[in-house]
Amino acid sequence: MLEKRKPIPVGEAVQRVMEYAFQEKKELVPLLQAHGRFLAEDVAADADVPAFDRSPYDGFAIRSVDSNDASSENPVTFKVVGEIGAGFVFEDTVGQLEAVRIMTGAPIPKGCDAVVMLELAHTFEENNEMYMSIKRTFEAGTNISYKGEDVQKGAILLEKGQYINPGAVALLATFGYDQVPVFRKPIIGVIATGSELLEPGESLQPGKIRNSNAYMMMAQIERAGATAKYFGKFSDDLNVCIDVVKNALEEVDLLITTGGVSVGDYDYLPAIYEAIEANVLFNKVAMRPGSVTTVAARGEKVLFGLSGNPSACFVGFELFVRPIIRTAFSNKQPHLRRESAVLGADFTKANPFTRFVRATVSYDNGQLVAVPSGFDKSSAVSSLVEANALIVLPGGSRGYEKGMQIDVLLLEDLQGSEWPWNNIVKSYK
Numbered sequence: 001m002l003e004k005r006k007p008i009p010v011g012e013a014v015q016r017v018m019e020y021a022f023q024e025k026k027e028l029v030p031l032l033q034a035h036g037r038f039l040a041e042d043v044a045a046d047a048d049v050p051a052f053d054r055s056p057y058d059g060f061a062i063r064s065v066d067s068n069d070a071s072s073e074n075p076v077t078f079k080v081v082g083e084i085g086a087g088f089v090f091e092d093t094v095g096q097l098e099a100v101r102i103m104t105g106a107p108i109p110k111g112c113d114a115v116v117m118l119e120l121a122h123t124f125e126e127n128n129e130m131y132m133s134i135k136r137t138f139e140a141g142t143n144i145s146y147k148g149e150d151v152q153k154g155a156i157l158l159e160k161g162q163y164i165n166p167g168a169v170a171l172l173a174t175f176g177y178d179q180v181p182v183f184r185k186p187i188i189g190v191i192a193t194g195s196e197l198l199e200p201g202e203s204l205q206p207g208k209i210r211n212s213n214a215y216m217m218m219a220q221i222e223r224a225g226a227t228a229k230y231f232g233k234f235s236d237d238l239n240v241c242i243d244v245v246k247n248a249l250e251e252v253d254l255l256i257t258t259g260g261v262s263v264g265d266y267d268y269l270p271a272i273y274e275a276i277e278a279n280v281l282f283n284k285v286a287m288r289p290g291s292v293t294t295v296a297a298r299g300e301k302v303l304f305g306l307s308g309n310p311s312a313c314f315v316g317f318e319l320f321v322r323p324i325i326r327t328a329f330s331n332k333q334p335h336l337r338r339e340s341a342v343l344g345a346d347f348t349k350a351n352p353f354t355r356f357v358r359a360t361v362s363y364d365n366g367q368l369v370a371v372p373s374g375f376d377k378s379s380a381v382s383s384l385v386e387a388n389a390l391i392v393l394p395g396g397s398r399g400y401e402k403g404m405q406i407d408v409l410l411l412e413d414l415q416g417s418e419w420p421w422n423n424i425v426k427s428y429k
């Protein structure tokens with residue numbers, strides 16, 4: 001006798017999963033490997049940047065007061081008493097009507113308070129001495145990059161939980177972090193089930209399909225910031241699957257299976273959970289696609305039974321697995337970013353359950369517009385490529401028309417600053 005599954009609301013399902021949030025664990029990685037990781041500690045500036053007053057241009061460092069009378073009718077001439085390149089310090093103090101040839105990035109010599117750009121100076125040689133003359137005044141502070149103008153000592157530059165993008169790598173390098181404290185990446189196991197599955201390198205055979213879900217999920221795992229471990233695909237043989245799941249659980253922090261969670265004769269996931277004594281948190285969610293999403297826990301470890309249907313599997317991952325991965329990184333907002341948008345095309349399907357429609361969002365005159373992407377069935381694989389968001393249509397609704405206000409969940413928000421790129425590109429004229 002088949003037990004009737006009772007769907008629970010999506011929000012409640014997410015909450016049940018989030019109770020299994022990861023314990024944060026830190027590790028040190030070389031700076032070169034820090035990109036794409038999440039910082040495990042705040043980073044504060046232990047010095048000003050720049051650490052000394054410096055020249056932003058190639059030119060001549062002078063005392064501004066000496067330029068007070070300069071004009072095109074009355075050029076003022078300075079004796080060039082030395083030269084200073086970036087990385088060196090000019091030891092002497094510069095005196096009246098003296099100038100020092102200075103390169104970009106070099107410290108301003110003592111006594112000087114302005115820099116004349118090379119292009120504005122006329123240079124000449126006389127009796128083996130170098131001179132330069134100027135035809136205008138230079139106020140104190142002209143062309144000086146002041147100590148601490150970029151970063152002041154003590155400022156918090158990066159926060160714990162922050163994604164390390166290339167800019168963060170630059171800051172870490174600036175402050176001497178050759179080893180960076182980051183959160184350890186959880187290891188997420190992936191198992192595909194189904195006798196119909198072939199691996200991508202295998203030739204198609206009648207009735208068979210290629211296993212796309214395992215590879216898709218491994219990419220999603222990496223995008224979420226974790227490490228994927230693939231245990232392979234297994235046919236619908238209960239005993240084999242029990243052993244594989246049991247052994248895999250020993251090696252991972254969290255395990256995902258795809259397929260075998262529905263009510264078919266070979267949908268063995270419930271039997272596997274029973275055999276390994278895992279506690280089922282829920283086995284039906286009031287959502288489409290992915291209503292069959294099943295989650296169980298065994299000790300501290302969570303087992304996600306995602307749908308075999310590619311789009312349902314994809315959505316199940318983003319809604320349930322991604323946020324729990326993000327708890328390992330102290331992310332303040334582990335869930336997909338939610339924004340309001342305008343629907344860019346009619347979507348009139350009924351939504352008995354909350355529906356997550358794969359969509360492409362972009363800006364149109366400053367307004368976020370979401371257009372459902374392609375083939376909408378939960379078995380679809382084609383519409384996943386272009387989808388950069390999920391439109392959220394509440395359960396019990398239908399008949400959404402172009403122009404209506406809806407909510408979207410952004411899929412490509414990992415780095416925050418890298419989204420949305422298309423309006424940035426548009427702003428270049």
Ligand SMILES: Nc1nc2c(c(=O)[nH]1)N[C@H]1C(S)=C(S)[C@@H](COP(=O)(O)OP(=O)(O)OC[C@H]3O[C@@H](n4cnc5c(N)ncnc54)[C@H](O)[C@@H]3O)O[C@H]1N2
Pocket residue numbers: 192193194196197209210211212213214258259260261262263264267290291292306307308309310312378379
């Ligand atoms: N009588 C009912 N049948 C079904 C129900 C139901 O409530 N009553 N639910 C349907 C819904 S909704 C979904 S979603 C699917 C979920 O099925 P499973 O999660 O058990 O997955 P499978 O049956 O194993 O496979 C479904 C579909 O996906 C293909 N598949 C499986 N694995 C992969 C993979 N790794 N890569 C690509 N494609 C995969 C598989 O061949 C099937 O076509 O059940 C409905 N049925």
Ligand code: MOO
Pocket residue numbers: 287288289290291292293307309312313378379
């Ligand atoms: O639950 Mo199924 O995932 O709607 O297609």
